[in-house]
Amino acid sequence: MWSSQLYRSEAKNKGIPAGTIHEAIVQSERLIYGDPSLPSILSLNHLSVRCGVHYTELRTFVARTTVDADERAFPYEKFSIRKRSGGRRFIYVPNRSLMKAQRWINEHILKPIKPHSASYAFVEKSSIMKCAAVHCGSSWLIKLDISDFFESVSEIQVYRVFRKVGYSALVAFELARICTIQTPFRSPREKFRQWQVRSANHKISSYNERLLGYLPQGAASSPLLSNLVMRDCDAALSQIAARFGLKYTRYSDDLTFSSSNPDFGRDNCQKVIFEAYAVLSKAGYRPNARKSTVIPPSAKKIVLGLYVDGAAPRLRKEYKDRIRQHLYFIEKHGPVRHAFERKFDSTWGMKAHVKGLIDFAKMIEPDYAEVCNQKFQRIDWPV
Numbered sequence: 001m002w003s004s005q006l007y008r009s010e011a012k013n014k015g016i017p018a019g020t021i022h023e024a025i026v027q028s029e030r031l032i033y034g035d036p037s038l039p040s041i042l043s044l045n046h047l048s049v050r051c052g053v054h055y056t057e058l059r060t061f062v063a064r065t066t067v068d069a070d071e072r073a074f075p076y077e078k079f080s081i082r083k084r085s086g087g088r089r090f091i092y093v094p095n096r097s098l099m100k101a102q103r104w105i106n107e108h109i110l111k112p113i114k115p116h117s118a119s120y121a122f123v124e125k126s127s128i129m130k131c132a133a134v135h136c137g138s139s140w141l142i143k144l145d146i147s148d149f150f151e152s153v154s155e156i157q158v159y160r161v162f163r164k165v166g167y168s169a170l171v172a173f174e175l176a177r178i179c180t181i182q183t184p185f186r187s188p189r190e191k192f193r194q195w196q197v198r199s200a201n202h203k204i205s206s207y208n209e210r211l212l213g214y215l216p217q218g219a220a221s222s223p224l225l226s227n228l229v230m231r232d233c234d235a236a237l238s239q240i241a242a243r244f245g246l247k248y249t250r251y252s253d254d255l256t257f258s259s260s261n262p263d264f265g266r267d268n269c270q271k272v273i274f275e276a277y278a279v280l281s282k283a284g285y286r287p288n289a290r291k292s293t294v295i296p297p298s299a300k301k302i303v304l305g306l307y308v309d310g311a312a313p314r315l316r317k318e319y320k321d322r323i324r325q326h327l328y329f330i331e332k333h334g335p336v337r338h339a340f341e342r343k344f345d346s347t348w349g350m351k352a353h354v355k356g357l358i359d360f361a362k363m364i365e366p367d368y369a370e371v372c373n374q375k376f377q378r379i380d381w382p383v
Contacts, residue, residue: 037112038165044174051104057097062177063206064213076181076216092181092216101178102221109175113165115227116234121252122223129364131251132303132313138247138258141301141308142269144276145291149253150222152285154195155180155213157229173207179221180213187211194284226252236279244272251304262297269294306364315364323361326354327375335381347382 012018041047044062048055061075076092083089094102115123120131135141146152155176162172189195189211201207215222234250241248244264246257257272273294277287295301306313330338335347344350358376362369 039108041167041171041175043171047101047171047174050108051101053097053101053104058101058174058178061098061101062174064177064182064209065206074182076218089217092218094216094219098178099220102219105175105179106221106224109162109165110221110224110228113161113224113228115224116231116238116250118234118238118248119227119230119250121250122227127363128251128304128306129313131249131256132306132308134247134249135256135258135301135303136308136311136313138260138301138308139262139297140259140264140269141293141295141303142246142257142272143291143293143295143303144255144257144273144280145288146253146255146280147286147288149285150215150217150226153215153226153229154284157284158215158225161225161228177207177213179215179219179225181216181219182209182213183211223252230283233279233283233285237276240272240275240279244268246272254304256303258303266294266296313364315361315368319357319361320368323354323357323372326350326357327372327379330354330379331375335379351381 039050041050044058045055048058075095075098077095078090078092080088080090093099111124120126120128158179159172159176162175163169167175183189183195187195195212197209197212215225230250234248237250237255238248240246241257244257244259245261246259249256255276257276259268273292280287301307301309302316303313305316305319307316326338329341333341335351339347339350342350344353354376358369358372361372
């Protein structure tokens with residue numbers, strides 16, 4: 001059990017200055033009496049001990065520099081994948097030490113903090129099915145999308161998350177730097193005032209940057225941080241939904257509003273979209289108007305790839321067809337030939353892909369998935 005008297009006594013015996021002891025007690029008690037589930041972090045060096053990453057490395061991540069002046073100050077490996085909607089999505093994989101620090105922050109600081117109840121992605125014991133189930137039986141659907149969701153979250157927004165739960169200004173700043181990526185030179189963000197650093201850090205000049213960093217896709221801490229940064233937005237969007245008699249959910253960058261009233265109408269839908277766009281834009285997000293859709297009572301209701309026109313979410317016909325075709329041709333031509341013709345890297349990669357499709361189906365329609373799984377098990381897979 002925490003005892004400030006015992007802490008003060010032991011610290012004095014170790015020759016620690018009285019001012020440092022007092023500040024450490026203040027910071028510790030701010031967390032202990034605010035949210036005792038969160039770990040106390042008194043400094044970057046203290047974080048180094050707790051997460052098991054050398055202080056020098058953490059300092060370079062925060063300052064966005066390197067130990068060796070000849071090396072590039074970029075502790076991420078960058079690659080891209082093609083988006084189904086067109087364009088490319090950039091993924092940043094942190095180096096081993098940065099990944100270790102981010103995973104520690106994610107596990108010990110971010111996981112205990114609850115996101116808004118309307119948020120379903122990246123939440124333990126939640127799922128696509130639970131999110132879609134909220135909108136089952138709806139007459140009208142409004143589906144909105146946020147462009148470049150992670151990349152829209154700035155370093156200062158991440159800093160505010162850590163400050164809000166009780167960490168000191170310096171520690172919150174250092175945690176935010178560890179969890180964000182440096183904005184590259186000659187970035188289009190230079191044109192926007194919200195990405196410009198407005199005042200220099202006069203106490204630690206090595207921490208100065210011209211532009212704010214942002215959340216990288218690929219960091220272990222980014223999903224939960226994106227949820228926590230969105231809490232105020234989720235609250236405001238929930239209030240809009242309540243005012244119009246709607247249900248609201250968010251699954252990462254997919255926002256859904258639904259009404260069970262068949263007379264809700266397109267005019268009301270447009271009003272909801274207008275107000276939702278205003279909330280998102282004010283928070284620094286860019287709504288993807290191309291993906292915003294209004295689905296009237298006469299159209300098929302699909303949320304997160306699932307039918308929601310009945311009492312419970314169902315798999316789409318196209319999804320079932322994919323599983324059926326794989327199993328049919330594997331049985332007809334054999335796994336090796338089917339993997340070659342479908343351009344899989346290996347037979348085992350194809351096997352894992354089909355198994356993943358069936359496992360997802362099991363979460364939505366377990367009886368259907370069981371029939372598929374029996375066919376899957378009867379296949380003569382190569383050893």
